[in-house]
Amino acid sequence: MxxxxxxxxxxxxxxxxxxxxxxxxxxxxxxxxxxxxxxxxxxxxxxxxxxxxxxxxxxxxxxxxxxxxxxxxxxxxxxxxxxxxxxxxxxxxxxxxxxxxxxxxxxxxxxxxxxxxxxxxxxxxxxxxxxxxxxxxxxxxxxxxxLDAPRAASGREETRRRFGLPEGAPLILNVGRMAAQKNQSVLIEALPAVPDATLAIAGHGGDGDMLTALAQRHGVADRLRLLGGVAAADVADLYAAADLFAFPSVWETFGLAGVEAAMSGAPIVASDIAVLREVLASEEPDAPVAFAPPHDVDAWRRALAQALATPASAERRAAFADEVSRRYxxxxxxxxxxxxxxxxxxxxxxx
The missing domain is CATH 3.40.50.2000 (Glycogen Phosphorylase B;)
Structure with a gap:
């Protein structure tokens, strides 16, 4: 055939x-x-x-x-x-x-x-x-x-060194095209409320200059890293090296990067849109995922800060990763x- x-x-x-x-x-x-x-x-x-x-x-x-x-x-x-x-x-x-x-x-x-x-x-x-x-x-x-659950091939410190990311600072990761749909601008606008955290965006797209200029206006250009297009194996390493995965898309039909991040065991803050509520649903009330309206900067400030200040336990993250991996x-x-x-x-x- x-x-x-x-x-x-x-x-x-x-x-x-x-x-x-x-x-x-x-x-x-x-x-x-x-x-x-x-x-x-x-x-x-x-x-x-x-x-x-x-x-x-x-x-x-x-x-x-x-x-x-x-x-x-x-x-x-x-x-x-x-x-x-x-x-x-x-x-x-x-x-x-x-x-x-x-x-x-x-x-x-x-x-x-x-x-x-x-x-x-x-x-x-x-x-x-x-x-x-x-x-x-x-x-x-x-x-x-x-999907296959992403499997990191290198350790947290090694991955951060490879991508020029701070080894000791909290790391917020986003994976997706730099485009209006992916809404990375809300993360940059929220970043001043999350002191010391670095935001890394892995993805190609035409909005890189706009995001860089926005970071400069908000005084966080030194804490923004645009990594460009990244191979799947490297993305798996980045999931494991991050303290938090942020997924602020304004629309998706599935949300592959969010599901991959969940499978990797990364805590998540995602857009409060119906499709992400569906694919990141959990039978457990304390799953390591929170939701914020896509364009509500204050809500993203609170959600990011809280997720970093009160990280989910390894057991909760592993249980959620297993649940999502079995479902998809x-x-x-x-x-x-x-x-x-x-x-x-x-x-x-x-x-």
């Missing part, structure tokens, strides 16, 4: 992490997975994007793979319109955060039944499509992300994709 995966670009992030895991896991099950990019560069202009989309449409019309996996909006729409066999698409953005014309095209293609399987990765994401036509919702299925086991996710490839359906959502 052969599968074609289509990504918009090869930028590091949750989508690429998911696609890489699926390719690896299906490969172990005897499936050949070929991954291609819709856009060779993330900075394509409008004309270049149209040209690339036309080229992909032509390719799909002639493609002989047994299945196509598409992960982002334009790739999904092209797969639905021109793919010839099993077409599995993923909703990696909520409708409200999708550009209007793209949102309309996705709605029309899905309602026409051109998606064989339309995957949402959380109940929150699934419910975002509750108001869509029945023809669209008929093909939607829930496949929650599965990678093997469960891979088995569900294999079921689809073998022609078996997954349970319909409880609309």
């Amino acid at each position: 052969r599968v074609l995966q289509i990504l918009h670009t090869d930028e590091l992030g949750g989508v690429k992490t998911l696609a890489d895991m699926i390719a690896e896991d299906l490969g172990r099950r005897g499936v050949t997975v070929d991954t291609v990019l819709l856009f060779d560069r993330p900075d394509f202009g409008r004309a270049e994007k149209i040209k690339a989309a036309v080229a992909m449409a032509r390719r799909l019309a002639q493609d002989d793979h047994d299945a196509i996996f598409a992960y982002q909006a334009t790739a999904c729409i092209l797969t639905g319109l021109f793919g010839r066999k099993l077409r599995i698409v993923h909703q990696t953005c909520t409708p409200g955060e999708t550009q209007a014309l793209v949102r309309l095209a996705d709605r029309l293609v899905g309602t026409a039944g051109r998606y064989s399987v339309n995957v949402a990765n959380t109940m929150f994401t699934l419910n975002e499509f509750r108001g869509y036509p029945e023809g669209y919702r008929t093909d939607m299925r829930l496949i929650e992300h599965g 086991a990678r093997e469960r996710m891979s088995a569900q994709y294999m079921e689809l490839l073998e022609g078996r359906d997954l349970p319909a959502p409880p609309w």
Whole structure:
């Protein structure tokens, strides 16, 4: 069996992490997975994007793979319109955060039944499509992300030295693209209320200069470290080296970095948004996770300060890490994709 995966670009992030895991896991099950990019560069202009989309449409019309996996909006729409066999698409953005014309095209293609399987990765994401036509919702299925728990390969002190981070000061870590969605600015605005703490941001993106300027205005530039894009192995080390993981996104469909941090045993302060309440839920009332409204700087000041002043015990952190790791086991996710490839359906959502 052969599968074609289509990504918009090869930028590091949750989508690429998911696609890489699926390719690896299906490969172990005897499936050949070929991954291609819709856009060779993330900075394509409008004309270049149209040209690339036309080229992909032509390719799909002639493609002989047994299945196509598409992960982002334009790739999904092209797969639905021109793919010839099993077409599995993923909703990696909520409708409200999708550009209007793209949102309309996705709605029309899905309602026409051109998606064989339309995957949402959380109940929150699934419910975002509750108001869509029945023809669209008929093909939607829930496949929650599965992940490997990050395993640090180096000690706390060694990791901090490697990244030029203070060895003795409290370390707040954020992992994510430097972009408006990830809302790192609220952390910088809250940092003056957390004396001596250093904020490290691991991720690429175009907001680096803005975040640096904001840190200068708030007098905390010496306590901000922009680490740039970081390999997965290094991110695992950073989780273990941090005193606190901060995740202030204004929206997510899953929140991969937050779940990874939980699996690593890091205490967390996360945005008080529905999807993060879902994926970071715990059966225990004293789980090492707190929530603050995304844009409430005072709430972030209090939450960060309290989390650092009263750190959770190693036992509480380990119990939460185990709970989240079991809930989002990678093997469960891979088995569900294999079921689809073998022609078996997954349970319909409880609309």
